[in-house]
Amino acid sequence: MRKGQRQLLRRRGSVPVCAAAFAACALLVRSACGAAADSPRTVLSFDEDWRFHLGEMSRAMTPWLDDSAWRRVRLPHDWSAEGPFGPEHGSGNGYAPGGIGWYRKRFRLDSAWKGRVAVLEFDGVYANSEVWINGHFAGRRPYGYSSFEVPLTPYVFFGERANVAAVRVDHSREADSRWYTGSGIYRRVRLRITDRLRVAPRGVFVVAARVGREEAEMRIQTVLTNSLAEGRAVQVEHRVFSPDGKEAARAVATLRVGAKGRAEALSTVKIARPILWNVDSPRLYSLVTEVRDAGRLRDRVRTVFGIRTFRFDPAAGFFLNGRPLKLKGVCLHHDAGCLGAAVPREAWERRLRTLKEIGVNAIRTSHNPASPELLDLCDRLGFLVIEEAFDEFTPPKNKWVGGWNRGAPSRYGYGEWFAEWAARDLRDMILRDRNRPSVILWSLGNEIDYPNDPFTHPALGWKYRPGQPRAEQIVEWVRPLIAVARAADPSRPLTMALASVEMSQAAGLPELLDVVGYNYQESRYEADHRAHPQRCLYGSETGHSYKGWIATRDHPYVAGQFLWTGIDYLGEAGRWPSRGSGAGLLDLAGFKKPRAWRRQSFWSERPMVYLCSASTSRGASRGLRESWTWPRGEKVRVVVYSNCSAVELRLNGRSLGEKSSEEASEGEFAWTVPFEPGAIVAIGKSKDGKTLCRFALRTAGPAQRLALRLEEPGLKADGEDILHVEVAAVDEQGTLVPDAAQEIEVRLRGPAELLGVENGEQVIRQRDMRVQRRLYRGKALIYLRSARRPGEAELEVRAAGLASASARIPVLPAGPGDPEAEPRASGK
Numbered sequence: 001m002r003k004g005q006r007q008l009l010r011r012r013g014s015v016p017v018c019a020a021a022f023a024a025c026a027l028l029v030r031s032a033c034g035a036a037a038d039s040p041r042t043v044l045s046f047d048e049d050w051r052f053h054l055g056e057m058s059r060a061m062t063p064w065l066d067d068s069a070w071r072r073v074r075l076p077h078d079w080s081a082e083g084p085f086g087p088e089h090g091s092g093n094g095y096a097p098g099g100i101g102w103y104r105k106r107f108r109l110d111s112a113w114k115g116r117v118a119v120l121e122f123d124g125v126y127a128n129s130e131v132w133i134n135g136h137f138a139g140r141r142p143y144g145y146s147s148f149e150v151p152l153t154p155y156v157f158f159g160e161r162a163n164v165a166a167v168r169v170d171h172s173r174e175a176d177s178r179w180y181t182g183s184g185i186y187r188r189v190r191l192r193i194t195d196r197l198r199v200a201p202r203g204v205f206v207v208a209a210r211v212g213r214e215e216a217e218m219r220i221q222t223v224l225t226n227s228l229a230e231g232r233a234v235q236v237e238h239r240v241f242s243p244d245g246k247e248a249a250r251a252v253a254t255l256r257v258g259a260k261g262r263a264e265a266l267s268t269v270k271i272a273r274p275i276l277w278n279v280d281s282p283r284l285y286s287l288v289t290e291v292r293d294a295g296r297l298r299d300r301v302r303t304v305f306g307i308r309t310f311r312f313d314p315a316a317g318f319f320l321n322g323r324p325l326k327l328k329g330v331c332l333h334h335d336a337g338c339l340g341a342a343v344p345r346e347a348w349e350r351r352l353r354t355l356k357e358i359g360v361n362a363i364r365t366s367h368n369p370a371s372p373e374l375l376d377l378c379d380r381l382g383f384l385v386i387e388e389a390f391d392e393f394t395p396p397k398n399k400w401v402g403g404w405n406r407g408a409p410s411r412y413g414y415g416e417w418f419a420e421w422a423a424r425d426l427r428d429m430i431l432r433d434r435n436r437p438s439v440i441l442w443s444l445g446n447e448i449d450y451p452n453d454p455f456t457h458p459a460l461g462w463k464y465r466p467g468q469p470r471a472e473q474i475v476e477w478v479r480p481l482i483a484v485a486r487a488a489d490p491s492r493p494l495t496m497a498l499a500s501v502e503m504s505q506a507a508g509l510p511e512l513l514d515v516v517g518y519n520y521q522e523s524r525y526e527a528d529h530r531a532h533p534q535r536c537l538y539g540s541e542t543g544h545s546y547k548g549w550i551a552t553r554d555h556p557y558v559a560g561q562f563l564w565t566g567i568d569y570l571g572e573a574g575r576w577p578s579r580g581s582g583a584g585l586l587d588l589a590g591f592k593k594p595r596a597w598r599r600q601s602f603w604s605e606r607p608m609v610y611l612c613s614a615s616t617s618r619g620a621s622r623g624l625r626e627s628w629t630w631p632r633g634e635k636v637r638v639v640v641y642s643n644c645s646a647v648e649l650r651l652n653g654r655s656l657g658e659k660s661s662e663e664a665s666e667g668e669f670a671w672t673v674p675f676e677p678g679a680i681v682a683i684g685k686s687k688d689g690k691t692l693c694r695f696a697l698r699t700a701g702p703a704q705r706l707a708l709r710l711e712e713p714g715l716k717a718d719g720e721d722i723l724h725v726e727v728a729a730v731d732e733q734g735t736l737v738p739d740a741a742q743e744i745e746v747r748l749r750g751p752a753e754l755l756g757v758e759n760g761e762q763v764i765r766q767r768d769m770r771v772q773r774r775l776y777r778g779k780a781l782i783y784l785r786s787a788r789r790p791g792e793a794e795l796e797v798r799a800a801g802l803a804s805a806s807a808r809i810p811v812l813p814a815g816p817g818d819p820e821a822e823p824r825a826s827g828k
Helices: 003-012 019-028 345-358 372-381 418-433 458-463 472-488 501-507 522-531 546-553 594-603
Strands: 041-045 050-054 071-073 099-107 117-122 129-133 136-141 148-151 163-171 189-194 197-211 215-226 232-241 247-257 262-272 285-293 296-305 310-313 317-320 327-332 362-365 384-388 439-446 494-498 515-519 536-542 558-563 609-615 635-642 646-651 654-660 669-674 679-685 691-698 705-710 722-730 744-749 752-758 779-786 791-799 802-812
Touching (some): 136 148, 197 418, 215 247, 215 285, 232 262, 247 262, 327 384, 345 594, 372 384, 418 439, 418 472, 439 472, 439 515, 439 536, 458 501, 472 494, 494 536, 515 522, 536 546, 546 558, 594 609, 594 635, 609 679, 609 691, 635 646, 646 669, 654 669, 705 791, 722 802, 744 752, 744 779, 779 791
Parallel strands (some): 317 558, 327 362, 362 384, 494 515, 536 558, 705 802
Antiparallel strands (some): 041 189, 050 071, 050 099, 099 163, 117 148, 129 163, 215 262, 232 247, 232 285, 285 296, 310 317, 635 669, 646 654, 646 679, 679 691, 722 779, 744 791, 791 802
């Protein structure tokens, strides 16, 4: 037993354990082998059959502990999202609770795996995680956004005897972030079994050496690890498969790997007539790498990659595959409203497809490494990515507790661990994601130079605070991080999102970066471009203003802009009962706001038109709603967004006039109209007067019933598939009633479970936010997750005074050939 483990046991006291209960559970896992034991590499989902206890518990890492009374959970799991939310918790984290939690899982390893290498892969645990295997301390990770792995082989049993994995998660310092983090094992976990002679973790790196129309030359770096007591002469074979599944290239390398050592193989493959990855056609190749020793297959690894070129030019901006492309980006935090930080892939896909419809082509992962699921979707759907490592160096930043910029801040956070862990966390992020065609920039940090939080400099003038650390310390921290990044991936440029270019320039920071990000400093673009003509720059974080977009659009040297934000998020909240920020194009339920349609009129190339309205008594630009339901006779400002050459507005069949794009003010076509019930229609037209698109709103009567819209026809019985169901209050004609706010009751029977209900409102009206019980602006979104048995689920939604709505949802078998059906390891 390690010294630290003994100290922890003494510190936490004792609890009763039950050896009989452990023995009984050992019988339960006798048939738990999840994959063929003769496979050279086996990777299984490790997400099911965990037990969870909220609160500290001594000796919870011991294998004989009786955890039968613990709650059964399936990963990913975020206990903060379950509440209870309250003003006693910090506003930075959205008034969500933190604490300490324990997870335990019993599992069996097939006896045929004895002599192989077993590890657990964690995609992310927030935060300060410690992992024990059969009572042995196996590893830890303070940073809640880092993917990491822990060894099993020294501690596990193979065959009939059960093993126990225990994970302690410490988020007791809950006011440790400026935004919502979540708590727990909120990302996926996998079991990996390999030979002792194998490809090292994240050991394959594919990079383009030369890309032409007729041929692409790709260099492949492969790192091998040998745990055997003797060296081996091995053969490494690479086969490249095109997007249509045909073999496109092959290469073979031979090398010797020393005993208990590592070795690196370098290969080159040439691909004829490469199909390039781009934002409109994100075509992906795959590389299969096989390692053989005297003809024996030791390992097989599949790596997905894309072929593309990109560059930043200080005078002309960003180029993808040799063509200029303006980055139309958004910043994204990692939560999804009621689901917290445990966001399913399908939820991300729904949101990203909506952003794609708006015209978004780039994502900045603010301000931490993203989940693999999100980045997989960016590769597949065609989004360029700035992956960001950190929001703070050391000392930590201010974290607001009683509301944004109010009261005394907390100063806990990653800054407490930065000096010890930052190099490793950055390296692991890059190694994990360096094969992704979507990733174009590694960001070392966000607003590390925020004036006086904590760094300062005389360049700030009267704002300078001599008692705080100087901005030159940022440069001292950045230099070794740059060295780490260059060693892990010399192919991509490095950036940072700067809050004060003035202070950073005085400290010499921009000169260390390949591309410089400007946060809310569009006013500096022209002067800085003249003063530093070799500087590549972009708006790493900007508001939604029209002027900000024009500053980006009309200056070729500005590579693009990243709006704050793409989607509303939890945390960084105002005073209680606020739960987050409404800065997004989409709300927490993923519904488009009027500002999303406005941005679509700037960014989308597909003809579009949209209208919304606001009472003139509420101001010209405030309170815009997708509604034509107002008091009779009230003057209403009608705002239309369109990328067409002209827009005509019609009310109840009569024209209210046509306006050309030259008449639009900052992207808005506007009319002031006395309200009358009926239908109001905006028609987008071409220069020659042809109708290209239209958008209509109708006056809603009193709410009569609920209506459901299923975004997919059914579910797969894989235990993971997600179905989004929109519920809305409508009048007798089926028109959405925009001010409906009834409480709803969701009833579900059959092979599915209710994962959450989100209405998009940023006000906390109940302490348990997982299942929100009210409609907001007439609607809400229901998340359903399939069970592992096929059948038919029955969904019914009720509200007092309204006719209920119901749907029968088929849950179909997930076939063995289903590419999304992931093998799993279970404790049963």
